Amino acid sequence: MWYDLLTSVFRGLVNTVLLLALAPLCEGIVRKLTARIQSRQGPPIRQAYYDILKLLGKEDIEVGESPVFQRLAAALGLASVLCIAWLIPMGVGIPFSGGDVILLVYLLALGAVVGVLAGIASGTTYSMLGVSREVMMLITLEPLLIIALLVAAVNGGSMRLEPVFSGVVFGDVTFSYAGLIMLLMVLAAFQAYVKRVPFDIAEAETEIMEGALMEYSGPKLALFKYAQMCRLVVYSGVFVALFVPWGNELMFPLGWLLFWLKVAVLVVLVTVLAASHARYRIDQAVRYFLVMVAVSFGALVLAALGY
Amino acid sequence: MFILHLLNRLQERFGDGISRVDMTSDERLYLYVKPAVLRNVCVFLFDTMSARYAVGIGADDTPYSGKYQVAHNFAFDGKNLFCSVITYVDGTAPEVDSISDRIPAANWSEREFYDLVGVRAAGHPFPKRLILPDGWPDGEHPLRKDVPWNHVPENFHSGREYEFERLPEGCVAVPFGPFHPTLDEPAHFRLYVEGERIAGCEYRGFMAHRGIEKLAESVLTYNEIPMMAERICGICGCVHNVAYAQAVEEAAALSPTKRAEYIRTIMLEVERLHSHLLWVGLACHIAGFDTLFMQSFRIREPVMRIAEKITGNRKTYALCVIGGVRWNLDEDACTGLRRVIDNLEDEWRGVVAAVSKDKNIQRRTRDVGVASPGLVKRMGLLGPVARASGICIDARRDHPYAAYDEVEFDVIVRESCDVWARILVRALEVFESIRIIRQCLSKMPDGPIAAEITDELPSARTGISSVEAPRGEAHHFVITGEDNKPRRWRVRAPTYQNLQGIPYMIKDQTLSDMTLTLGSIDPCFSCTDRVETIDIRSCSHRVYSGRELESLVRRKDK
Numbered sequence: 001m002w003y004d005l006l007t008s009v010f011r012g013l014v015n016t017v018l019l020l021a022l023a024p025l026c027e028g029i030v031r032k033l034t035a036r037i038q039s040r041q042g043p044p045i046r047q048a049y050y051d052i053l054k055l056l057g058k059e060d061i062e063v064g065e066s067p068v069f070q071r072l073a074a075a076l077g078l079a080s081v082l083c084i085a086w087l088i089p090m091g092v093g094i095p096f097s098g099g100d101v102i103l104l105v106y107l108l109a110l111g112a113v114v115g116v117l118a119g120i121a122s123g124t125t126y127s128m129l130g131v132s133r134e135v136m137m138l139i140t141l142e143p144l145l146i147i148a149l150l151v152a153a154v155n156g157g158s159m160r161l162e163p164v165f166s167g168v169v170f171g172d173v174t175f176s177y178a179g180l181i182m183l184l185m186v187l188a189a190f191q192a193y194v195k196r197v198p199f200d201i202a203e204a205e206t207e208i209m210e211g212a213l214m215e216y217s218g219p220k221l222a223l224f225k226y227a228q229m230c231r232l233v234v235y236s237g238v239f240v241a242l243f244v245p246w247g248n249e250l251m252f253p254l255g256w257l258l259f260w261l262k263v264a265v266l267v268v269l270v271t272v273l274a275a276s277h278a279r280y281r282i283d284q285a286v287r288y289f290l291v292m293v294a295v296s297f298g299a300l301v302l303a304a305l306g307y
Numbered sequence: 308m309f310i311l312h313l314l315n316r317l318q319e320r321f322g323d324g325i326s327r328v329d330m331t332s333d334e335r336l337y338l339y340v341k342p343a344v345l346r347n348v349c350v351f352l353f354d355t356m357s358a359r360y361a362v363g364i365g366a367d368d369t370p371y372s373g374k375y376q377v378a379h380n381f382a383f384d385g386k387n388l389f390c391s392v393i394t395y396v397d398g399t400a401p402e403v404d405s406i407s408d409r410i411p412a413a414n415w416s417e418r419e420f421y422d423l424v425g426v427r428a429a430g431h432p433f434p435k436r437l438i439l440p441d442g443w444p445d446g447e448h449p450l451r452k453d454v455p456w457n458h459v460p461e462n463f464h465s466g467r468e469y470e471f472e473r474l475p476e477g478c479v480a481v482p483f484g485p486f487h488p489t490l491d492e493p494a495h496f497r498l499y500v501e502g503e504r505i506a507g508c509e510y511r512g513f514m515a516h517r518g519i520e521k522l523a524e525s526v527l528t529y530n531e532i533p534m535m536a537e538r539i540c541g542i543c544g545c546v547h548n549v550a551y552a553q554a555v556e557e558a559a560a561l562s563p564t565k566r567a568e569y570i571r572t573i574m575l576e577v578e579r580l581h582s583h584l585l586w587v588g589l590a591c592h593i594a595g596f597d598t599l600f601m602q603s604f605r606i607r608e609p610v611m612r613i614a615e616k617i618t619g620n621r622k623t624y625a626l627c628v629i630g631g632v633r634w635n636l637d638e639d640a641c642t643g644l645r646r647v648i649d650n651l652e653d654e655w656r657g658v659v660a661a662v663s664k665d666k667n668i669q670r671r672t673r674d675v676g677v678a679s680p681g682l683v684k685r686m687g688l689l690g691p692v693a694r695a696s697g698i699c700i701d702a703r704r705d706h707p708y709a710a711y712d713e714v715e716f717d718v719i720v721r722e723s724c725d726v727w728a729r730i731l732v733r734a735l736e737v738f739e740s741i742r743i744i745r746q747c748l749s750k751m752p753d754g755p756i757a758a759e760i761t762d763e764l765p766s767a768r769t770g771i772s773s774v775e776a777p778r779g780e781a782h783h784f785v786i787t788g789e790d791n792k793p794r795r796w797r798v799r800a801p802t803y804q805n806l807q808g809i810p811y812m813i814k815d816q817t818l819s820d821m822t823l824t825l826g827s828i829d830p831c832f833s834c835t836d837r838v839e840t841i842d843i844r845s846c847s848h849r850v851y852s853g854r855e856l857e858s859l860v861r862r863k864d865k
Contacts, residue, residue: 034597034598037598038597038598038600038601038602039601039602039605040601125479125480125481125482126481129481129503129818132502132503197595197596197597198595198667200595201819209487209488275597275598276598277595277596277667278591278594278595278596278667278668278671279594279595279596279671279819280667280670280671281671281817281819281820282503282817282819283503283817284670284671
C-alpha cells in the first residue's frame with residue numbers, strides 16, 4: 001500500500017521533472033527546424049531555456065482588470081499541464097493509476113479555460129477578441145478528444161486509464177474501425193490542440209496581437225510560455241498513449257526512449273505542418289472542426305455497435 | 308485626335324466658362340476655367356468622358372496673381388492624356404464647389420487643400436481635418452506663401468483630440484493602430500466591430516508629417532529636391548525621384564538623354580522587383596505563412612545587393628538630376644544585374660508554381676477584400692488593386708515615360724477582385740520586370756547620362772508626371788518658379804487613393820481579413836504623410852505618462 005503510493009509519487013515527480021526539462025528542448029527543435037525550412041540559421045536549440053529564464057527574471061508588472069486572476073491564470077495554466085503528466089504513461093507506466101478518462105478530460109479542458117480566464121482578467125479589446133476565438137475553438141475541439149477517449153473506453157469496457165491507454169482504441173479482440181477514424185480525426189486537429197499554425201487563431205499575432213496573452217509580460221508570460229511548450233509534449237504524450245502505446249512495456253531505458261522518440265516524431269510533424277500553412281480564419285476553422293465532430297459521433301456509434 | 312475631340316466637346320458645352328487652354332503636347336491639356344463651372348467640368352470629364360480622377364491640388368498664387376489656385380487632374384488612360392482643370396479663386400476665405408459627392412476619389416484631395424492652403428471645398432460631404440495635427444490652430448494654413456517653412460504656431464492646443472464619429476448602434480470600437488504588428492508605420496483605424504464582423508471604420512492617419520512639399524518650395528533647389536523626393540518612401544523612393552524629375556523636365560520642355568532614360572527604366576524595374584518580393588513576403592506573414600515570407604526575403608536579397616553594388620545603397624539610389632541621371636551603369640554592373648535576374652527568375656518560377664497550387668492560401672485570400680470595378684472607378688484605385696479587378700491600367704503603357712515605349716511587356720490583369728488576384732498580379736509582374744530589364748540592358752545606347760542645362764528654367768510653367776510605382780501610379784504635379792526652385796510641387800502616391808478604398812473593401816468582413824485586406828494594397832503611410840510642417844517642439848512636449856497611456860488604452864467607449 002505505502003509502497004504503491006510512494007512509487008506513484010516517485011513516477012509522477014519523474015514525469016513532471018522530465019516534462020519541465022524537455023519541453024523547452026522540443027520548442028528549441030521546433031524553432032530550429034522551422035528556421036531550416038525557411039532557409040534561416042535559426043536560434044540555438046537551447047534558446048527556449050534562456051527565454052524562460054529571461055522572462056522569469058523580469059519585473060512582475062501588474063496591468064489589467066484583475067491582477068489576482070491574472071496571476072491565478074498564469075499559475076493554473078502550467079499546473080494543469082503538469083497534472084496531466086501524472087495521468088499518462090511517459091515510458092514508465094501511468095504514475096497515478098487512480099485516475100480515469102473523465103479526470104483527464106477535465107484537466108485537458110482546463111488548459112483551454114485558463115486561456116479564457118487570462119483574457120477576461122486582462123480585459124482589453126484585443127484580449128477579449130482572443131477569448132471569443134478561444135471559446136469557439138474550445139467548444140468544437142474538446143468533443144473530438146473526449147470521443148476518442150470514449151471510443152477506447154467503450155472498446156475496453158472501462159473508463160480507467162490503464163486499459164484505455166493499452167491500444168484498446170483499435171479494438172479489444174476484433175479490429176475497431178472507430179479507432180482508426182478517431183486516429184485520423186485527432187491527427188487532423190492536432191495543430192489546434194498545440195496551438196500552432198494553421199490553427200493558432202486565438203493568438204494570431206498579426207491579427208489580434210497574441211489575443212488573451214497581449215497584456216502579459218515577465219514571469220507571468222514565462223509561465224504561459226512554459227505551459228505552451230509543455231502542452232506540445234503532453235498532447236503528444238496523450239496521442240502516443242492512446243493510439244501508439246506499443247513498446248511501453250519494454251525494459252526501462254528501451255520503453256522510455258521509445259516513448260520520447262515517438263513524441264519527437266510528432267513534434268517534427270507539427271513543425272513541418274506549421275511551416276507549410278497559412279493561418280485559417282476562425283469561421284473556416286470552426287466549420288472544419290464541426291464536420292470532424294459529426295464524423296466522430298458516427299465513430300462513437302460504430303464503437304458502441306462493436307465495429 | 309482625342310485631345311481635339313475632347314476640347315471641342317468641352318467648348319461646345321461650357322463655352323465662356325473656359326478662359327484659357329494650354330496644350331503643351333498631345334498628351335497634356337491644361338484647362339483654365341472659371342470657378343463657377345469647375346464642378347460641372349470635372350463631373351463632365353468623370354461621368355460623361357469616363358476619365359480617371361488623379362488628384363486635386365491647391366496652391367497659393369497670391370504673390371503672383373493675388374489669387375489661390377485649385378487644380379483637379381484627370382487621366383484618360385486609354386488615350387495617353389492628362390487633363391488638368393485649373394481655376395483661380397480669391398478673397399480672404401476662398402472657396403470652390405466640392406466635387407466629392409459626385410467624384411468620391413476627390414475626398415482627401417479636397418480636405419487636403421483646405422488644411423494646407425485654406426481653399427474650402429464648399430459642400431464637401433465629410434469636411435473633417437485630414438492632415439494637420441489635432442492641436443494645430445484653425446485658420447493657419449502652412450502651405451500658404453506667407454507662412455515660413457519653420458513656422459511654429461503660437462496657440463497650438465496640445466490637449467485637443469481628434470473627435471471620432473459616433474459609434475453605430477450595437478458595435479464596439481476596436482482601435483487598430485497607431486501601433487500594430489502588421490502596420491509598419493503609424494496610422495489609426497477605428498473599427499466598428501460586431502462580434503468579428505466589421506460594420507465600418509474611420510481613418511485617422513497623417514501622423515508622421517515631414518513637410519517635404521513645403522521644404523521643396525522654400526528651402527531646396529531643383530536638383531536637391533530629387534534627393535528629398537526619394538525619401539518620401541522607404542520602398543519605392545526611386546519612383547518619386549524619377550516622377551519629380553520628369554515633371555520638372557516637362558514643365559521646362561527639357562528632355563533627358565536617351566541613356567539616362569534607359570538607366571531610369573532599369574532602376575525603376577529593379578525597385579519594382581524588390582518591392583513585389585517584399586510585399587508577397589509580408590502578405591504571407593500577415594496570413595501566418597512565415598515560410599514563404601522568409602523565402603521571398605531570401606530571394607529578394609540579391610536584388611538589394613546588386614542595387615548596393617550599382618548605386619552604393621541598398622535602397623536609396625540617388626538617381627535623377629533634372630535632364631538625366633547622376634551616375635552611369637558600367638559593364639560590370641550590367642553583367643551582375645543580368646546574373647541576378649536570371650537566378651531570380653528561376654527561383655521565383657518555383658515559388659509561383661507552389662503558391663498558385665496551394666489550396667490553403669487560396670482559401671484564406673479568395674473573396675477577401677473585394678474591390679469591385681465600380682469601386683475602383685469611383686475611388687480612383689490604382690496599380691495591382693485595379694488590375695486585380697479587371698481594370699487594365701498601367702502608367703508604363705498608358706502614359707509611357709523613360710524608355711517604356713521602347714520595350715515590350717504585358718500588363719497582368721486578373722478578374723476576381725480579391726486579395727488572391729492581387730497576389731497573382733504582383734507575383735506575375737515580377738517576370739515582366741525581368742523582361743523589361745533584359746531588353747533595356749541589351750538596347751541601352753551609349754552617350755551622355757545627363758543633358759547640359761545652361762539656362763535658368765522658365766517660371767510659372769506646369770508639369771505633370773506619372774510613374775507606375777509597384778503599388779500603382781505615382782502622380783506628380785509641378786509649377787515652376789523663381790530662384791531655381793518650384794512654386795508648388797504636389798505628390799500623390801498610390802496609397803493616397805488606395806487607402807481611401809479600404810473602408811469599402813473591409814466592410815462586412817471579419818477582423819482577420821481586415822489586416823490581410825489592408826496589407827493587400829501594400830499601404831505606404833510615409834508616402835501619404837509627406838506634407839505638413841511638423842511642429843516638433845509642441846509635439847515633443849506632449850509626453851504621456853505611463854498612467855495616462857494606460858487610461859487611454861483602457862478607456863471604454865461609451
